[in-house]
Structures are given as C-alpha cells and as structure tokens.
Amino acid sequence: MAERTLADQLGGYLPEGIEALEEHERQDLANALRDARRRQAKALAEAGEEGLRYVPALLRGAVRKAVGL
Numbered sequence: 001m002a003e004r005t006l007a008d009q010l011g012g013y014l015p016e017g018i019e020a021l022e023e024h025e026r027q028d029l030a031n032a033l034r035d036a037r038r039r040q041a042k043a044l045a046e047a048g049e050e051g052l053r054y055v056p057a058l059l060r061g062a063v064r065k066a067v068g069l
Helices: 006-010 023-054 057-067
Strands: none
Touching: 006 023, 023 057
16 A cells, blocks of 8 residues: 655645655654554444443444444
C-alpha cells in the first residue's frame, strides 16, 4: 500500500511553516500524523463497542448497523 504524502493527509497543500521543513522532517511528520489517526480510529472503535454494552443484547446488531460499527 502506498503511503499518503503529508499534503494528501492535510488536504492538498502544505502551510509555509511545514513547507520550510526538510524532506525527512516532513516524512517524520507524515508518519506521526498517520500513526495518530490510526490510534484515534482504534480508540473511537473501542469506545463505540464499549458503548454497546449499555444497549440490550437483542438490539445490538441493529444499533451496530445503524451507527456503522
């Protein structure tokens, strides 16, 4: 899988301050941003699953489908 560039991750263009960084620094920033987004997605998924514990068991499948889990 090809890694997305920092510009792609930020939505198209790099602000001047980021553009001024060396290429390896921009790559480090891109990696950090990608890793942070993966951690965030994992935490959100875990929170969603945890929240389902408060839904009656018979309704969990329907609720999971309705909220996209």
